[in-house]
Every structure is written in structure tokens, then in C-alpha cells.
Amino acid sequence: MSSFQGQMAEYPNISIDRFDRENLKARAYFLSHCHKDHMKGLRAPALQRRLECSLKVYLYCSPVTKELLLTSPKYRFWEKRIISIEIETPTQISLVDEASGEKEEIVVTLLPAGHCPGSVMFLFEGDNGTVLYTGDFRLAKGETSRMELLHYGGRVKDIQSVYLDTTFCDPRFYQIPSRGECLSGILELVRSWITRSPYHVVWLNCKAAYGYEYLFTNLSEEFGVQVHVDRLDMFRNMPDILHHLTTDRNTQIHACRHPKAEEYFQWNKLPCGITSKSRIPLHTISIKPSTMWFGERTRKTNIIVRTGESSYRACFSFHSSYSEIKDFLSYICPVNAYPNVIPMGTTVDKVIEILKPLCRASQNTEPKYKPLGKLKRARTTALDSEEEEDDLFDDPLPVPLRHRVPNQPALHREVLPTAAVSPDQPEKLRQSTGCFIADSMQTSLCTNFIDCEESNSESEEESHIPVSSPGDPGPVTHQQKVAEEVPQWEVFFKRNDDVPDDGLENLPSSAEAGDAQSPQLFSDSDGESTHISSQNSSQSTHISEQGSQGWDSQSDTVLLSSQDRNSLETKGATSLNKSGYRPRINENVSASQTEQKDTQSDLKSRDPGVNIVPSAAEPTTLSSRKHIPQDTRLLNHSTNADSQSSSDFEIPSTPEAELPKQEHLQYFYEKLATGESIIVEKRKSSLLDT
DNA sequence: GCGATCAGGT
DNA sequence: CACACCTGATCGC
Numbered sequence: 001m002s003s004f005q006g007q008m009a010e011y012p013n014i015s016i017d018r019f020d021r022e023n024l025k026a027r028a029y030f031l032s033h034c035h036k037d038h039m040k041g042l043r044a045p046a047l048q049r050r051l052e053c054s055l056k057v058y059l060y061c062s063p064v065t066k067e068l069l070l071t072s073p074k075y076r077f078w079e080k081r082i083i084s085i086e087i088e089t090p091t092q093i094s095l096v097d098e099a100s101g102e103k104e105e106i107v108v109t110l111l112p113a114g115h116c117p118g119s120v121m122f123l124f125e126g127d128n129g130t131v132l133y134t135g136d137f138r139l140a141k142g143e144t145s146r147m148e149l150l151h152y153g154g155r156v157k158d159i160q161s162v163y164l165d166t167t168f169c170d171p172r173f174y175q176i177p178s179r180g181e182c183l184s185g186i187l188e189l190v191r192s193w194i195t196r197s198p199y200h201v202v203w204l205n206c207k208a209a210y211g212y213e214y215l216f217t218n219l220s221e222e223f224g225v226q227v228h229v230d231r232l233d234m235f236r237n238m239p240d241i242l243h244h245l246t247t248d249r250n251t252q253i254h255a256c257r258h259p260k261a262e263e264y265f266q267w268n269k270l271p272c273g274i275t276s277k278s279r280i281p282l283h284t285i286s287i288k289p290s291t292m293w294f295g296e297r298t299r300k301t302n303i304i305v306r307t308g309e310s311s312y313r314a315c316f317s318f319h320s321s322y323s324e325i326k327d328f329l330s331y332i333c334p335v336n337a338y339p340n341v342i343p344m345g346t347t348v349d350k351v352i353e354i355l356k357p358l359c360r361a362s363q364n365t366e367p368k369y370k371p372l373g374k375l376k377r378a379r380t381t382a383l384d385s386e387e388e389e390d391d392l393f394d395d396p397l398p399v400p401l402r403h404r405v406p407n408q409p410a411l412h413r414e415v416l417p418t419a420a421v422s423p424d425q426p427e428k429l430r431q432s433t434g435c436f437i438a439d440s441m442q443t444s445l446c447t448n449f450i451d452c453e454e455s456n457s458e459s460e461e462e463s464h465i466p467v468s469s470p471g472d473p474g475p476v477t478h479q480q481k482v483a484e485e486v487p488q489w490e491v492f493f494k495r496n497d498d499v500p501d502d503g504l505e506n507l508p509s510s511a512e513a514g515d516a517q518s519p520q521l522f523s524d525s526d527g528e529s530t531h532i533s534s535q536n537s538s539q540s541t542h543i544s545e546q547g548s549q550g551w552d553s554q555s556d557t558v559l560l561s562s563q564d565r566n567s568l569e570t571k572g573a574t575s576l577n578k579s580g581y582r583p584r585i586n587e588n589v590s591a592s593q594t595e596q597k598d599t600q601s602d603l604k605s606r607d608p609g610v611n612i613v614p615s616a617a618e619p620t621t622l623s624s625r626k627h628i629p630q631d632t633r634l635l636n637h638s639t640n641a642d643s644q645s646s647s648d649f650e651i652p653s654t655p656e657a658e659l660p661k662q663e664h665l666q667y668f669y670e671k672l673a674t675g676e677s678i679i680v681e682k683r684k685s686s687l688l689d690t
Numbered sequence: 691g692c693g694a695t696c697a698g699g700t
Numbered sequence: 701c702a703c704a705c706c707t708g709a710t711c712g713c
Contacts, residue, residue: 035703035704035705036704037703044693045692167702167703173701173702205700207700207703208704208706209703210704211704259700259706259707262700288700290701290702291702291703292701293702305701315701317703343702345702691713692712693711693712693713694710694711694712695709695710695711696708696709696711697707697710698708698709699706699707699708700706
């Protein structure tokens, strides 16, 4: 549960995900997603009064969040005061103090957070630096590096502070099976049951919260069976969700709820009350999505656990695991990181101890890497025997790869995201948030060294992925990016060894299911339980292809973009916020926003110029000041072959390409080393013969 | 009657 | 397997 108090040290005039107490004075409000623990005070009389008095105060959120919020009558009073901002569309907002007329400009960019429909992270850029509020998020390793607007000049932006979802920021939660792995596990369990007869039904015992929709849509897609839910009016403008849901109880997949649902289930009664179909009794299993986690060294990652004769728990998480958080933060590498959540059973201090080493030292704007001695040696050619670790940097890399150097090309707008933090900032931060300040003394040399290493490997691994297919609504720079990139072995011949693979048993086919009431392929939860295990990347790619075929064959409506079909996890994370769940409604926001919506599949809609929304008495104007570099290609970093990947954004193999054999590589290397010409027999290697 | 808070449940 | 709710009791206005 979020304990973020609503305000960020750098921009205290805005409030995010909190609407009570101090936040009642905010000049603008932001809502990252539609979960109640992020909406405290949002419908309180105090705030309603504030709205009536201050006609220039608005709530900013994603279009989906706006739609979900306004579905509830309790929040209807917000109707005229919400401005939805498209994902990945930098938007300028004027923060005006209505009493003094004082004005502050800020640019906000919504980035998909992968937590639930409409969930976003907020990237704020203004005079006090660039800050990122993650809200709640689940991003697999490498997804961060694909967010164009987190980057500038081929590097991650210089981010002063990150306000971070630390729900699972504890080594206990080292890994959580990826979205795709969890989904395929659940798919197989459901398949094994509902294919037995039309009277075999599953009940998905989901909590009352947004976030299970991608499970529903994928199940529906896979089996051509709509999911029974209590309500679906909130999705009335999201056809790609709506089409997979039904209020007709006559279906084999239920996600309906009832206060006495568990009791009902004991009596083979579904929450919606039915026990039979055509007077033939139903055979029901329950599947309870819940977070399951595994330690660093755990290799078994069971996704389904049987908890009773007809009950299963299935792995499912809305939040990033410990390693995903660390990947995320070390990639962003902010000056400060503040936990939004203190996980149960841990303390603020412990969380801070984890975050600190992943941040820059707050006083070292220019990171100093441990192997500086190497640079000195390179110039003086003097040997420096006392520092053995220098040898780790054989290649002269005098410039930090990750961080923007102080004088990067300035953004062509009035906000300068370079840190303008005064020396007293740390104290201010401590006071205003009561949270963590990255301490330069302790992040020290070692930290920077580690960070450099990790950033290199991660960027290398993730930065050359052609995520965008022509015509899809990805950021405009994607295509340029792909074209400019130099092919890398790692891209086209993706290893499988970065996903824990312990010789998993493959799932038996559903035909194996015997006569018993429960599927046989899962044993009980008494310790010997084996289950659907974590699958390697090729399997998850395979599943996604099945899904893709389903889309093609089954529906005349394209519900997900081609990009979203690339993997199951893409459906789960990205489409939640992007084209997949984009409401169709037209909103009266501003000329610029409407234009964005109407041309969403057009590259023009990805024009990286900053939108301006009418805030605080500003008349709507259209601006397209460019500030995003043409070349957003990431830098080449070195590979970390052992890095764990929990992503399902696995790099698709080039069709018909095969991993080169060791002996072939050896041959090539030898030839290259001796300068001989390479004669390629049989299979021509397009990567080597240029 | 409403909201805030807490305890307890899933 | 620890989320994001729900319900109900109590207190204050």
C-alpha cells in the first residue's frame, strides 16, 4: 500500500495520488491509476469545495483512468475538471497560484506502468529538474530502456529523483515469474479443465480491483469464451476489453464475485449463484491469482499451486519484483530514490539501503568511476600497480555511458531538466517527504562502478530490439532507431539461458486429464507440488504466436496492435495503457489533444513536440516545439551474459535464422584475427559478409 | 447521516 | 505467498 504523501520535493505545487491534507493546496492533481489506495481524499468534501472555489485546478491522468474514474458516480463531480493526457505525449502544464498569479511551467509525460488498465508513471520536467513518479508499476527487465521519452540524446535522461513503487523491494521477492509465464500457466490450467466438458467451469477468484483484465482478455481469446463478470459498464468505451467480458452467466469462465463466494464454492455454487447448466451440475475449480515469489537462488518457479481438491492458486503480480525494481532503478540511475511503499516485514531503512547503491551520489553530478586510475594511466602510460581493479576497464571509456554529461544539448523549451538543486536540497527533501536521500558519501566509488557495469550490460542487451513494426503506433523514432542500429548477435540469436530453466517438465496436454475431478497435471500443495513451471523464452514466444493467430482468425476487430501481439507480456503490460485499452471516447480537452487522439495510428500523432493543455487560465495553444532528439538510439554497452531476464519481451529470432555453431564462430574469429578473408560456405551469414 | 479509522476477512 | 479491496464496529461531527 502506498504511503506516498502526495508531494514531491522538487515540485511541491502538485499532488499525485493523494488528495487530502497538504494536498488540498495543490495547483494541479495527478492520478496514476484507479486503485483506491491512490485516491485518498479524491472524493472528500474538502476537495470538492476546493474545486468549486478554484476553477483552474485540474486532475490529470491517462484517458483510461479518466474513463474508469468517471464510471463511478462518486467521482462524477470531477467530470469537467479532469484532463486526460495521452501516453507518451509530453504535455506542458501551467501551474498558477490563483492568489498571487505566480506561474510555474512543467512538462509531464505519461509512461505506461504495466500495473492495471490506465496505469501510468509520471515524468515531470521543469526548473527543478526531472523527476519520475512511478505510481505502482510492473515493468520487466529491459522495458524501461524502450521508453523513448525516458531518454535523450541516446541516454537515459538526467533524473533527479524517482518516487518508486517498492512494494516488493525486499530480497525475499527476488523474482516473480513474468507476466507471460504466469499467463501461460493459467491458460494451461484452464485448458486442462474446461476442455473436459461444457459443464466444467473455472472460477477466477479475483480481488475487487482493476488489473486482471489482461488475464480475462487472454483467456477469452485463447478459448473463445467470454468471462463472466458482475459489471462491465466501466469498459463500455474499451471494446478490446469489453468484447471479452459478459454478464451472461452461461459461460465456462467466471470472474464474478460475491461476499460469500468462498462459502458458495464449497457447495459447488458460483458467486453468481449458478450450480448447473441445463439441469446438469457443473464441475468447478477455483483459481486464485496471487503473488508468488522466489529467492535469488531458487530455480523452481511453480506458477500454479494446488491448494485443495478443486482449488488452485496461480501466480500473478501487479508489482515489480525485487530484481525488476533493481533493474529499473539502476537503469534510471537517479540522484535520489524515495520508496512509495514500505513492504510488510521490513523497514524504511532497509529499503533505503537497497535503493541507495542504485542511485548516483547526490553531490557528484559528474560520476567518478573507480577506474579513473586507468584513464590516468592511459595518458601517462604509467603502470599503476596498486589498483588491480583497473584492469576491469580495458577499453578506455572516459565518458560515463549512462548519464548525460552536464552540457548536453539543451531542450528546446523553457524547462531545463538539468538538476537545479540547491545545496540545501537534501535537507528540504528530508523534511518534505520524510524519506530517503541518496547520500553521496555512501554511494561512493563502488556504487558508481557497479552502476556503470550494470548499465552497460543492460543497455547492450536491451537496446537493439526492434520493438516497433511498421505501421504500429509506436513512438515515431522507433523506425529510425531500428534502421540506424548496427545488428548485434545478441539480438538475432537470443540466448535462452537468461531465464531460469531447470529442465522443466513440459505440460502434459489436456488430453491426459483423467477421470478425476481435478486436473491430474498438478499435484497438491503439500510440498511435493509440482506444477506448471516457469517456461523459457521460446515457450513464451510460442504462446504469443498462438495468441496472435487467434486474433487473426477469430475477430474482425483488431483489438491489439501488432506490437502487442509480439508476446503475451506485451499484451499484459503495454497494451494496458497504449492502443489496446485506449478508450474510444472523444474528450473535450484541447485542440492539441484531440489531434493526438484522432491520429493515433498516424506517425504524426507521435510528434514529439510538447503538448500544451489548458491549465490554470491558460488559453489553449498548440505547440510543437521539438525537444526530442532524432537519434534516440541507445548507446552500446557491454553484455552481461548472466543477467536474469524476467521479461517476456523476448527478442524474437530472425525468421529462419539459427544460432551460429561454436565451431563456426571459432573459424570466423580466427580468420578475423589473422586478417584472412572469410569464406562462408553453405549458409551465408548476413551478419558477417558485409 | 456521513466520514475517518481500525480490525478482520478474502 | 503478503494485493486491494470489502465489511463492520466505533467514534466524532
